[in-house]
Amino acid sequence: MKVKMYMAISLNGYIAKENNEVDWMQEAQWESYDREVAASGHILLGRRTYEMLEDEELNVDCQYYVLTSNEAPTQKDNVTFLPLDVVRIRETLEQNNAEEVLVIGGAKTNSFLLNAGFIDEVMIDIEPLILSRGINLIESLKEDIKLELISTGVVAEGLLQLKYKVIN
Helix, strand or coil: CEEEEEEEECCCCEEECCCCCCCCCCHHHHHHHHHHHHHHCEEEEEHHHHHHCCHHHCCCCCEEEEECCCCCCCCECCEEEECCCHHHHHHHHHHCCCCEEEECCCHHHHHHHHHCCCCCEEEEEECCCCCCCCEECCCCCCCCCEEEEEEEEEEECCEEEEEEEEEC
16 A cells, blocks of 8 residues: 655645645646545545545545544545554555555644654645745654655646655
8 A cells, every 4th residue: 555645735834825735726726636536545644634635525435534633524425534553544544555645634634644763755836836824745754754755746837746756
């Protein structure tokens, strides 16, 4: 199983404005995101990120795994709520034959999974914008994490994509 964190950021590393708005992201970034979601089929995200998604934003052909420290609400057909327990997360993904898993945030989820050594690759789309304030890509790390560049690309005018392998 390969676990890939995929996020869009401003040039100064924010994934959203302080109010969680992402209206500054280009349409090309959303198209890239949709392709990655569809290709993976298994999406891992935090509860706050999940609550920001509208029902029509959920790909009906994908399985979503929502990490939460709270009591899980009523389950939906393609949404499973999981505790912040890496063993349980891995078991659930393996039971669902997840070959590729896409982590889509937010900062707390990114930090939890990176700290646990759960992420194999990091893919970042860098928007040509510097935000005055916002939510960081990663909340906090226990230690530095080394990355090895896999590839670079241009998604659209000014929108860069970087892919890294996590070196554990």
